[in-house]
Amino acid sequence: MREQALDEVRARQFLLGELPPEEEGEIEELAFEDRDTFALLESVENDLVDEFIHGDLSSDEEERFESHFLSQPGRRSNLKISRALQQHLDRLEDKPRPARRGLLGWVIAFATVLLIVGLVAIIVRVWESRQSSQIQAGSDKPKVVPAPPLNASPSQVPATSPAPYVENKPKSLNPEKQRRPATYALLSPSAAARGEGAQELSLPANGSSLIIQLALITPRKFTSYEATLENEAGTVLDHWSDPGREVLTSGEALRIEVRTALLKPNEFYRFVVSGISSAGKTEVIARYPFETK
Amino acid sequence: MDLSPENFERLLNWLHEDREEAGKEYERIRALLRKHFQAHGCSFPEKLADATIDRVANTLTPDEIANWVGPKVKKFYRVGYYILLEARDNALAEMQIPDRLEVGKPDEEIELEPKLRCLEKCLGKLSTANRYLIVQYYRGTKAMKIRNREKLAAELKLNLPVLRVQASRIRKKLRPCIERCLKMA
Numbered sequence: 464m465r466e467q468a469l470d471e472v473r474a475r476q477f478l479l480g481e482l483p484p485e486e487e488g489e490i491e492e493l494a495f496e497d498r499d500t501f502a503l504l505e506s507v508e509n510d511l512v513d514e515f516i517h518g519d520l521s522s523d524e525e526e527r528f529e530s531h532f533l534s535q536p537g538r539r540s541n542l543k544i545s546r547a548l549q550q551h552l553d554r555l556e557d558k559p560r561p562a563r564r565g566l567l568g569w570v571i572a573f574a575t576v577l578l579i580v581g582l583v584a585i586i587v588r589v590w591e592s593r594q595s596s597q598i599q600a601g602s603d604k605p606k607v608v609p610a611p612p613l614n615a616s617p618s619q620v621p622a623t624s625p626a627p628y629v630e631n632k633p634k635s636l637n638p639e640k641q642r643r644p645a646t647y648a649l650l651s652p653s654a655a656a657r658g659e660g661a662q663e664l665s666l667p668a669n670g671s672s673l674i675i676q677l678a679l680i681t682p683r684k685f686t687s688y689e690a691t692l693e694n695e696a697g698t699v700l701d702h703w704s705d706p707g708r709e710v711l712t713s714g715e716a717l718r719i720e721v722r723t724a725l726l727k728p729n730e731f732y733r734f735v736v737s738g739i740s741s742a743g744k745t746e747v748i749a750r751y752p753f754e755t756k
Numbered sequence: 757m758d759l760s761p762e763n764f765e766r767l768l769n770w771l772h773e774d775r776e777e778a779g780k781e782y783e784r785i786r787a788l789l790r791k792h793f794q795a796h797g798c799s800f801p802e803k804l805a806d807a808t809i810d811r812v813a814n815t816l817t818p819d820e821i822a823n824w825v826g827p828k829v830k831k832f833y834r835v836g837y838y839i840l841l842e843a844r845d846n847a848l849a850e851m852q853i854p855d856r857l858e859v860g861k862p863d864e865e866i867e868l869e870p871k872l873r874c875l876e877k878c879l880g881k882l883s884t885a886n887r888y889l890i891v892q893y894y895r896g897t898k899a900m901k902i903r904n905r906e907k908l909a910a911e912l913k914l915n916l917p918v919l920r921v922q923a924s925r926i927r928k929k930l931r932p933c934i935e936r937c938l939k940m941a
Contacts, residue, residue, distance in 0.1 A: 471917065491837040492830050495792055501840065503917065506924035513894070536838060537845035544934050548927070551875040552894045 469493060469500050474507040479524060480531030508538070512545040575680070582678055586649060649676040649716065650734065652749035657695060657731035661752040666728055673723055676709060676716040677734055677751050685738030688717055689745070695731040730755050759810040767813035770821050771828060785809070785829050789836055798843050808836045874937035878930050886926045893923040 469477075469490060476482050477490045494501045514520050515528050533539055648664055655661040667673055677690065687705040694700055707718040717736060726732065734751040771785075772778035786805050793801035812835050824831065879887055892908045895901065909919040 471920075488830070488834050491834040495833040495836040495840060498796055499921070501796065501837075502921045502924060505928070506917075506920040509924050509927060510920070536841040540845055540935070543938060544931055547875060547934055547938055548930065549894060551872050551879070552891055 469503060471503070471507055474504055475511065478504065478508055478511055478532055479527040481527065508532075508541065509545065512538075512542050513549065515542070516546055516549055578680060582651065582680065586651075589649070647674045647676075649678060650751040650753055651678045652680055653752055654750065655752050657752075657754065661731065661733075661754050663756055664726075664753045665756045666723060666726055671723055672720045675719045675721055675734070677719065677736055677749075679708075679715040679717060679736070680749065683738065683748070685746075685748075686741050687739045689737045689739065690717060690719055691735045691737075692721065692725065693733050693735060700725050700732075726755050728755050759813050763813040763816075766816065766821070767809070770816060770824075781828075782809070785832050788829060789832055792833075792836065793840070793843075796840055796843075798840070804836075804839055804843055808832055808839045811835050811839065875934060878933035878937060881933065882926065882929070886929075889919075890923060890926045890930070893919070 473482070473486075473490070477487060480487075482490070490500075490504075494504050511520070511528065511532065515525065520528055533542065648662075650662055650664075653661060679688075688708075690703045690706055691699045692701045701721065703717075703719055709716050709718050719734070731752065731754050733753070735747060736749045736751070737745050738748045739745050768775065768778040768782065771781040786809060789805035789808050790801045793804045798804055809832065812832055815835070816831075820831065879890070882890065889908070889912070893905060895904045905916060905919060909916050912919065914922065
């Protein structure tokens, strides 16, 4: 690389149009003849764009950036790309990086695996427990929901019948006063799209609402959460700010009461849960797709 | 821009007063341009060489014609640099980047999600080492960013300019993928 011919200071001056025409011409020639010089200019160009995005340029540089730099071919699209990339990398900043966290990373990864295994185990037990209680319920027996075991199952049992899955029962709720909802389902995060094995949810024949628990499988802690219900097209149907949290044996879950009128049979929906950090930053942390029956 | 016969004639006269010599010079310059575009990894070096010649022919000023000092091929190189910049984006020329992506506000978080997921896939296509380099390279702001880069350079046993160019090359690899993401979003 001809670093002696073009240093970063001159490269920066060139890109901002601060050099006299003769010097400018020399750099253009050099950049065309020499790939490394061209690459150096590109890297300085990228840095300038980053500094502009972060507001790190002086007012004079900013003016030149807008009047000269952005007038050159490809620079505006580079700015858009940089914004998108930086935005994404900023988000990554907030996420754990297991590969570089050493022991802490492994501990978090291990804890996450344990959490997931525990969750799956408890759901299987709950499902089995509900199966047996539903058999006792006789004519109210719901349709059999096929695998995977995480699928939501309706529990259309009378309020006086034994609670079908004690382990998932919220600790904060008084069992005496608790009125069982028409349907109670636990959803777990997934990236599944329609027809890709999203959890199934049977809509209750009667009842104006159903209770959904959204398992929180994230190693991070947030001050509060938000949840939205979207249809397949991504249209937001409902929104919950700071929904109630429940402590399950396998971890935490958000408890959401959904109006059944929002849901149609044989449709695909998803809950999108965002966490709000102590700094007030909102971040989407999980999606819970499901298909109605 | 198409090359008019008048401008072509003017170019040949500038290259050499003798028509035969001018023709030879034209071919020599065209071959040099082609070679350099090829060296820059351009897919269609001949097309770009012709575009450069056309641009020079159409933009030569009377002052340049009268007072040019030094090898005239330099004029083509200067224009060639900008043709290169255009070529860098040429593969993406048909793609329209939605203007609404200009500013990312926090309340657009949900709307931007598909794009961000797409970007994550782009990063996922990089090798672990490249992904690590690019993520670390862009960490932090201002002084923190500079310190991060110094640490990263030391960690990777590179000097800062080389690290900068490496980051730029990785970003160049990412660019088409990110463009597609922006288009899809």
